[in-house]
Amino acid sequence: MSVAVCVSVAVCTPEDRVPDPPAREEFISPDKTYVFEVSTPDAWKTRKSVGRLFEVAAGNRRLLWTRQLPHEWRPRFVMAGARGNVLLIDEWANITSRYALMLLDRENRVVAQHDFDAIQKVLAVPRAQIAQMGRHGVWIVKPPAWESPGSSVVIEAAGKVLRVNLADGSLSLAR
């Protein structure tokens, strides 16, 4: 019987652990008028994060709203839009998320929310194929990018490109 490779002084005890995200991170809209901050209130002890949306004018930040985010740890990616809309993408935990996509508006309302099954429906490929190709969590192949800066986001998944409209959170295939 071969012995597994393990770094330990006495006995090998590998752990099941997920590295914590940064304690605080900011996401700035393309026109730099909005900043969305994600942070942990308790050094990730509860694996929950708080989101804060700021409006920037004349170099000063004004807090628009604060809310606790439902994600495990926090969203994996965030895109802050030109009208104060904030797209929260996937979760830090590698799971088939209920919050695969969540769009919040400038008034702190949930405009749209899509789970992993909704993503699969638009991609129209088997679940296993999506997971086999995922590189950032379960379904995302490449980090999201602006298709139209501030108003629509594209995300590569399962050999296709998903488009998210930041006005209403609707999903479509870009290609």
Added chain:
Amino acid sequence: MVLTLLFLVTSALPAVAATLALTIQPYQICDDDGTNCANSAKSLFEAEGDKIWAQAGIDLIFLPWITQNSSALNTLNMDTEFGGPAAGNIIRMLFVETITHCGGAGAGIFGCGYVDANGLAIADNVFSFNGGIGRLDTIAHELGHNLGLGHGDFGAGGALNLMTSGAVRTIPSSINDITPDGIGTDQLTQAQIDEATDSGFLEPVQEVPEPASALLLLSCLVPVAAFWRRNRSND
């Protein structure tokens, strides 16, 4: 003639599959005064574990719970307080409130297990994970360590492999996403299966024939016996 008939009948029956059993003793750890008991729901994710380890023909058998009061164990330093690998073939599985050390200090450890040796611990954060659904494969993952598998050997490393580290591994949100179904989490490579099934912790078990199989056998043997009796009376 009779023997030939009997052979034909019995050889047509489905083979009784030989499987391997891994016997586990779960311990619920509480504080010294009997409060703050870990895993209050006494959840074992047994169906998920059985589905995962069925890939290797291994059945998980959990013995009745033992509750042990120990505040020290309930905030477990696996490196010094567990007592090292346990003796015997029954896996010692501790459910504790938190694990503070596991090959080093750290927060947010879900589970910890000795590699190719007896003993593992599961922390309470396993059960609050994913909005309370739970980290459904951590118990199966730690058992994999006990059976000799590491995070990066025998083909582990991909997001859909059971033994890949927690930073990369995809965690199922339901039993329907565990291989061979759904997104296909918690796969084992043939090399992992070969290594795990070579473990001394496993014991072969002979499956008890299911009632349907027994009835089928009976329904076949009765006519054979009748045929044999008629032939005998004709002699």
